[in-house]
Amino acid sequence: MANLEQLDHEVMWHPFTQMAEWTPLVIASGEGNYLIDREGRRYLDGVSSLWCNLHGHRHPRLDRALRDQLERIAHATFLGLSHEPGIRLGAALVEVAPRGLSRVFYSDSGSTAVEIALKQSFQYWQLRGQPAKQRFLRVGEAYHGDTLGAVGVGGIELFHRIFGPLLVHSIAVPTPAGTDGDHALAVLEQHLVEQGHSIAAFVMEPLVQGAAGMRVHPRGFLARAAELCRRHDVHLIVDEVATGFGRTGALFACEHEGVSPDFLCLAKGISGGYLPLAATLATEEIYTAFLGRRDELKQFFHGHTYTANPLACAVGLESLAVLRESSLANARVQIPAMTAALARIAQFDGVEETRQCGLMAGIQLRAQPGRALGAEICTRARNHGVMLRPLGDVVVWVPPLSLRTEDMTLLEHATGSAIRESLA
Structure with missing residues (x-):
C-alpha cells in the first residue's frame, strides 16, 4: 500500500489548501496540548486544531464520556x-x-x-x-x-x-x-x-x-x-x-x-x-x-x-463541566502571560502590531510582496515544536484553554525563532 503522504496526494482535497504546493504532515495521535506525528515528533497545538480544542487532546473525562455513551447508542x-x-x-x-x-x-x-x-x-x-x-x-x-x-x-x-x-x-x-x-x-x-x-x-x-x-x-x-x-x-x-x-x-x-x-x-x-x-x-x-x-x-x-448526535452531546456536556470547573480559570491565568509574550514579539523587526482578545491573538507581519510570509513562519515554527496556521500575513495564536506556563513559553520561543529565521 502507498505511504500515507503519497496516498493523501492521490485521493484527498484539503480545505483552504493549494494542493499543488502542499506537502502533508500526517498526525498520528494527540496527548494533552500536543499533536504527535507519525515519526513521534510533538507539536504544541497552537491553534487548538482550528480553534475548537478546549482542554487538550485525549482528556480522560471526555474520553470516558465518549466511551460510556458509545456503550449505549452512537446515533x-x-x-x-x-x-x-x-x-x-x-x-x-x-x-x-x-x-x-x-x-x-x-x-x-x-x-x-x-x-x-x-x-x-x-x-x-x-x-x-x-x-x-x-x-x-x-x-x-x-x-x-x-x-x-x-x-x-x-x-x-x-x-x-x-x-x-x-x-x-x-x-x-x-x-x-x-x-x-x-x-x-x-x-x-x-x-x-x-x-x-x-x-x-x-x-x-x-x-x-x-x-x-x-x-x-x-x-x-x-x-x-x-x-x-x-x-x-x-x-x-x-x-x-x-x-x-x-x-x-x-x-x-x-x-x-x-x-x-x-x-x-x-x-x-x-x-x-x-x-x-x-x-x-x-x-x-x-x-x-x-x-x-x-x-x-x-x-x-x-x-x-x-x-x-448523542456521542457529541455526551462529550459536550462533560466538556462544559470541565470548562466551568478548571479550564476557564486556567485561561484567565494565562491571558496576561500571553499579553506579556505578545509585547515581546511586537518588538521584532517585521512585526507591524499584535492584537489580542483573551486567548485569541494575531501577530500582524509587515507584508512582503510576492512572499507568503505568514505561511513560511508557521512552517518554520514546526521545527521548534509548535503547530500554527496563518491568516495571510497574520500569525494566529489560539491555544487550548489548558495551556500551561511552559507551553506559553514554547509558543513564544517557537514563533519568535520562526520570525527571526524568516526575516534573516
Missing part, C-alpha cells in the same frame, strides 16, 4: 425523537447562556448554526405579519462560515468574492476594528432608521473578528449595537462560534458587555474539540411564534441527519 435521529445527552446538554447550555436564551436548536457546524439563525429570524417575521423584513445587516470583513447562506453575510473578499453571483447579498456596516467604533455605529443606525422595516437581523462576531486577522472591536461596540437593534425592532444574531466557551476569558464574549442577543450561534468548542456539533440558541418569544396546529405549517422546516 439516533433528533427529527421526531429525542435522547438524554441532547436534552441534558441543551438544559446546561440554557443555564449558562446569556439571560433570555431559552431554546436550543442543534446542528453540526458553525456555518449551519448561523444559517439556522438567519432562517429562523426570517421566518419569525413572516409569521408575525411583517413579510417585508427579509434582509440582513452584517459587519465588514465578517466571517460566518462557508456555506452559501453564511457566505452571504460574510465580507472577506479573499474567500467570498468568487461566489458573489450565488449569494443573497446583505448590507455591510464598516468594521469597527481599529477605530473608536462611532462611524460604524452611525452607519448601522442610519441603515436601521432608513431600512429597518425591511431588515430581519444584524449578524456579528462579538469583540473580535477572528478570520479577518484577529481584529478587535472597541469596548462598548457590542452593547451599543445591541441597543440600536432593540430600538429599531431588528434581531441581533451573535456568532460565538469562535469566541464561545472561554476563549475571551468569559464563558461567552457577550458577557463582557452584558448583552443578551436574540440568537446565539455556537460550535467549535461546544464539544471540547472532539466531534462536530453546533447549537443555535433563541429566545422564548421567537420560539413561540413557530407554535400552532400542524396544518398551519408554522414549524421550522430545517434539520440535519446528525443533528444532536
Whole structure:
C-alpha cells in the first residue's frame, strides 16, 4: 500500500489548501496540548486544531464520556425523537447562556448554526405579519462560515468574492476594528432608521473578528449595537462560534458587555474539540411564534441527519463541566502571560502590531510582496515544536484553554525563532 503522504496526494482535497504546493504532515495521535506525528515528533497545538480544542487532546473525562455513551447508542435521529445527552446538554447550555436564551436548536457546524439563525429570524417575521423584513445587516470583513447562506453575510473578499453571483447579498456596516467604533455605529443606525422595516437581523462576531486577522472591536461596540437593534425592532444574531466557551476569558464574549442577543450561534468548542456539533440558541418569544396546529405549517422546516448526535452531546456536556470547573480559570491565568509574550514579539523587526482578545491573538507581519510570509513562519515554527496556521500575513495564536506556563513559553520561543529565521 502507498505511504500515507503519497496516498493523501492521490485521493484527498484539503480545505483552504493549494494542493499543488502542499506537502502533508500526517498526525498520528494527540496527548494533552500536543499533536504527535507519525515519526513521534510533538507539536504544541497552537491553534487548538482550528480553534475548537478546549482542554487538550485525549482528556480522560471526555474520553470516558465518549466511551460510556458509545456503550449505549452512537446515533439516533433528533427529527421526531429525542435522547438524554441532547436534552441534558441543551438544559446546561440554557443555564449558562446569556439571560433570555431559552431554546436550543442543534446542528453540526458553525456555518449551519448561523444559517439556522438567519432562517429562523426570517421566518419569525413572516409569521408575525411583517413579510417585508427579509434582509440582513452584517459587519465588514465578517466571517460566518462557508456555506452559501453564511457566505452571504460574510465580507472577506479573499474567500467570498468568487461566489458573489450565488449569494443573497446583505448590507455591510464598516468594521469597527481599529477605530473608536462611532462611524460604524452611525452607519448601522442610519441603515436601521432608513431600512429597518425591511431588515430581519444584524449578524456579528462579538469583540473580535477572528478570520479577518484577529481584529478587535472597541469596548462598548457590542452593547451599543445591541441597543440600536432593540430600538429599531431588528434581531441581533451573535456568532460565538469562535469566541464561545472561554476563549475571551468569559464563558461567552457577550458577557463582557452584558448583552443578551436574540440568537446565539455556537460550535467549535461546544464539544471540547472532539466531534462536530453546533447549537443555535433563541429566545422564548421567537420560539413561540413557530407554535400552532400542524396544518398551519408554522414549524421550522430545517434539520440535519446528525443533528444532536448523542456521542457529541455526551462529550459536550462533560466538556462544559470541565470548562466551568478548571479550564476557564486556567485561561484567565494565562491571558496576561500571553499579553506579556505578545509585547515581546511586537518588538521584532517585521512585526507591524499584535492584537489580542483573551486567548485569541494575531501577530500582524509587515507584508512582503510576492512572499507568503505568514505561511513560511508557521512552517518554520514546526521545527521548534509548535503547530500554527496563518491568516495571510497574520500569525494566529489560539491555544487550548489548558495551556500551561511552559507551553506559553514554547509558543513564544517557537514563533519568535520562526520570525527571526524568516526575516534573516
